[in-house]
Amino acid sequence: MTRGMRGVLLLLLLIGGAVLIGVGVLAANNQNAAALPEAAKEGEMSVEEAIAARRSVRQFTDAVPAERVIAQLCWAAQGVTDPRRGYRAAPSAGATYPLELYVVTAEGVNRYVPAEHAFVPHLEGDLRGRLRAAALGQPFVESAPVVFVFAADVQRTAGRYGERAKRYVNMEVGHAAQNLLLQAEALGLAGVPVGAFRDEQVDELLELPERQQTLYLVPIGTPPAN
Numbered sequence: 251m252t253r254g255m256r257g258v259l260l261l262l263l264l265i266g267g268a269v270l271i272g273v274g275v276l277a278a279n280n281q282n283a284a285a286l287p288e289a290a291k292e293g294e295m296s297v298e299e300a301i302a303a304r305r306s307v308r309q310f311t312d313a314v315p316a317e318r319v320i321a322q323l324c325w326a327a328q329g330v331t332d333p334r335r336g337y338r339a340a341p342s343a344g345a346t347y348p349l350e351l352y353v354v355t356a357e358g359v360n361r362y363v364p365a366e367h368a369f370v371p372h373l374e375g376d377l378r379g380r381l382r383a384a385a386l387g388q389p390f391v392e393s394a395p396v397v398f399v400f401a402a403d404v405q406r407t408a409g410r411y412g413e414r415a416k417r418y419v420n421m422e423v424g425h426a427a428q429n430l431l432l433q434a435e436a437l438g439l440a441g442v443p444v445g446a447f448r449d450e451q452v453d454e455l456l457e458l459p460e461r462q463q464t465l466y467l468v469p470i471g472t473p474p475a476n
C-alpha cells in the first residue's frame with residue numbers, strides 16, 4: 251500500500267469514527283425521547299381564515315391544551331414534513347436547521363425533537379413565574395398554560411454562511427413562530443410573540459447548552475370568549 255493510499259484510509263477511518271461518535275451523542279441526547287401523538291395534516295380552518303383572524307392575545311382561560319394539541323403546535327413550528335430529506339415545516343437557510351424548540355408548562359420543560367416528533371424531558375417544575383420575571387414582568391408569560399421558547403445554535407448556520415448566519419437565523423425564527431401562531435388560531439387557541447426579555451436570564455433559567463441562545467417566546471392558550 252502506498253503512503254498516499256494509507257493517508258486516504260486513515261482519513262476515512264477518522265471520518266467514520268467521528269460520524270459514529272456524532273450519532274452516539276445524538277442518540278444519548280435523545281435517549282429519553284417520548285413519542286408525541288401524530289400531527290394532523292388537515293384541519294377545520296383554511297390558511298386564509300387563520301391569517302385573517304390571528305391577533306396577539308395576552309389573556310387566557312385556565313384551560314390547558316391536551317398533549318395532542320401541543321404536539322400539533324410543535325409540528326407546525328418545526329415538525330418534519332419531508333422525512334426523506336429531513337426538511338421541516340418552516341424554511342431554513344441551506345436546510346441547516348439552527349432552531350431548538352422548548353415547551354414550558356406547569357409540569358416542566360420539554361425539548362421537541364423534530365426527527366422523532368417526540369419530547370425529551372429537559373427540566374422539571376413550573377418555571378413560568380421566573381420566565382415572566384425574565385420577560386420584564388409581562389404577566390401573560392406566566393398565565394399562559396404553555397410557552398414555546400425558540401432558541402438557536404447559530405453555529406449550525408454559520409458553518410455555511412459565516413457572518414450572515416445571524417440574519418438568517420433571525421429570519422428563520424419568524425417563519426417558525428408564524429407557523430405556530432397560525433396553527434394555534436386554526437385550533438381555536440391564540441398567543442403573542444414576545445421579543446422583550448433579558449437574553450442571558452432566559453438562557454440560564456432554561457439551562458440551555460452553551461451554543462444556544464433564546465430568540466423568541468410565544469405564550470399560547472385559550473382566548474377568553476368575546
Ligand SMILES: Cc1cc2nc3c(=O)[nH]c(=O)nc-3n(C[C@H](O)[C@H](O)[C@H](O)COP(=O)(O)O)c2cc1C
Nearest residue numbers: 304305306307308385388390442443444445446447
Ligand atoms: C418581533 C416582535 C416582538 C414582539 N414582542 C412583544 C412583547 O415582548 N410583548 C408583547 O406584548 N407583544 C410583543 N409583540 C407583539 C406585537 O405587540 C403585536 O404583534 C402588535 O401589537 C400587532 O398586533 P397583532 O399581533 O394582533 O397583529 C411582538 C411582535 C413582534 C413581531
